[in-house]
Amino acid sequence: MPFHGADIWTLYELSWLNSQGLPQVAVGHVELDxxxxNLIESKSFKLYLNSFNQTRFDTWETVRQxxxxxxxxxxxxxxx
Incomplete structure (x- = not known):
C-alpha cells in the first residue's frame, strides 16, 4: 500500500562534551521520510544519542554533521 509521510522527532536529550570536556546540551529536530x-526504531535512536554524552566534539556543526x-x-x- 503506497503512502507518503515522515517521522518527525524532537531530540530533547541531546548532549555532548565540548573540546574542553564541558557538557553541552541542545534540542535537535530530525525529519526522516x-x-x-531501513527504519530506525526510537529506542535504538535514543541509545545512539546517549552515546554522545561522553563524546567530545569541537562544535555544534560537528555534532550535526x-x-x-x-x-x-x-x-x-x-x-x-
Missing amino acids: YTSV TLERDLRACRRATLA
Whole structure:
C-alpha cells in the first residue's frame, strides 16, 4: 500500500562534551521520510544519542554533521 509521510522527532536529550570536556546540551529536530530502505526504531535512536554524552566534539556543526552522516548511512535515504 503506497503512502507518503515522515517521522518527525524532537531530540530533547541531546548532549555532548565540548573540546574542553564541558557538557553541552541542545534540542535537535530530525525529519526522516519513508523513502528509506531501513527504519530506525526510537529506542535504538535514543541509545545512539546517549552515546554522545561522553563524546567530545569541537562544535555544534560537528555534532550535526555526525548525526546526519550516521542517519544517512543507516537509512540509506535523504534527510529533510
